[in-house]
Amino acid sequence: MTTEDINLPIGIPLDRFIQERQSQFPFASGELSQLLRDIALAGKIVNLEISRSGLNDIEGAYGSKNVQGEDQQKLDVIANERFINALTKGGEVCAIISEEEDTIRELESSKGKYIIAIDPLDGSSNIDVNVSIGTIFSVYRRKSNIGEKVTMDDVLQRGEEQVAAGYLIYGSSCMLVYTTGYGVNGFTYEPSLGEFFLSHTNLKTPEEGKYYSINEGSYFSFEAGVKAFVDECKQNKVSARYIGSLVADFHRNMLKGGIYIYPKTESAPNGKLRLCYECNALAFLIEQAGGRATDGENRILEIQPTTLHQRVPFFIGSEKMVLRAESLLVGQEEVI
Known part of the structure; x- marks a missing residue:
């Protein structure tokens, strides 16, 4: 190791980065910046819980189902409470909607501006087998007046109304990736210092991708256009990569170039992924990174949610790949 190696900068700490960018939000008065710090803090705690889950007997099923009828894992419940506690204590949030909650979690003591x-x-299915998992979040400004009861109009906002969105990925390293509408930046967690440091600046996804990510076990229940796209990827020797963790698949494809697809199927005619707390956040991120996100026909960020747990088909990634998939869906009667 040389002196030059020792003097290499480790990167800008997340707190400093947020503070330097705060001037982009004259309406925020510091609350949005603090909210992002609260999310980062909860992420550190969840990362720690995950790293020692096999030793603390917190792997496996919790013994109940969430509102979607899916088996909850112990870490699902723990992560949900960690984020709710951090956001409650921070005071910037008036309400939370979560995959793990049936209804709106209104924070009665909060005068916060944000949802x-x-x-x-x-x-969740990858928790017990030590595969990368993650947290996805969206931030909206409330529409009702501060001090009033939170309404469905506050929580059922279109994705284009997000003021911030991001994800944490818990893998070989822990990363926080987020946007506030001014590009996408990624921060890697340095556990010995307990800090996130800027490691990926102004992320841009390639216009054309190397990978396609889809659960081909459901191939025979795909629409004709989706089958045609998958077949075309194989013919063009595009590599198949599917982890089964949305965050992990999305993270790889955004960095390397690719498309993630969860289409409608016979068992999930409306798609499986949730618009409000999965698709909207990632669509905001990919558009900021130069990519595209649709339900196969409509831009994700323009879809008006009608229910908290609304599902949609999801096509997201490199722009040319998403456009090609859409074109085959439009002409699918011709490819049957």
Whole structure:
């Protein structure tokens, strides 16, 4: 190791980065900056819980189902409570909608300006097998007056109304990736210092991708256009990569170039992924990174939610790949 190696900068700490960018939000008065710090803090705690889950007997099923009828994992419940506690104590949030909650979690003592939509722990089926999992979040400004009861209009906002969105990925390293509408930046957690440091500046996804990510086990229940796209990827020797954790698949494809697809199927005619706390956040991020996100026909960020747990088909990633998939869906009668 040389002196030059020792003097290499480790990167800008998340707190400093947020503070330097605060001038981009004259309306925020510091609350949005503090909210992002609260999310980062909860992420550190969840990362620690995950890293020692096999030793603390917090792997496996919790013994109940969430509102979607899916088996909750112990870490699902723990992550949900960690984020709710951090956001409650921070005081910037008036209500939270979560994949793990049936209804709106209104924070009675909060005078906060913001609504959070969150999937506290995406990729539950991979928890016990030590595969990368993550947290996805969206931030909206409330529409009702501060001090009033939170309404459905506050929480059922279109994705284009987000003021911030991001995800944490818990893998070989822990990363926080977020946007506030001024590009996408990624921060890697340095556990010995207990800090997130800027490691990926102004992320841009390639216009054309290397990978396609889809659960091909459901191939025979795909629409004709989706089948045609998958077949075309194989013919063009595009590599198949599918982890089964949305955050992990999305993270790789955004960095390397690719498309993630969760289409409608016979068992999930409206798609499986949730608009409010999965699709909207990632759509905001990919558009900021130069990519595209649709339900196969409509831009994700323009879809008006009608229910908290609304599902949609999801096509997201490199722009040319998403456009090609859409074109095959439009002409699918011709490819049957």
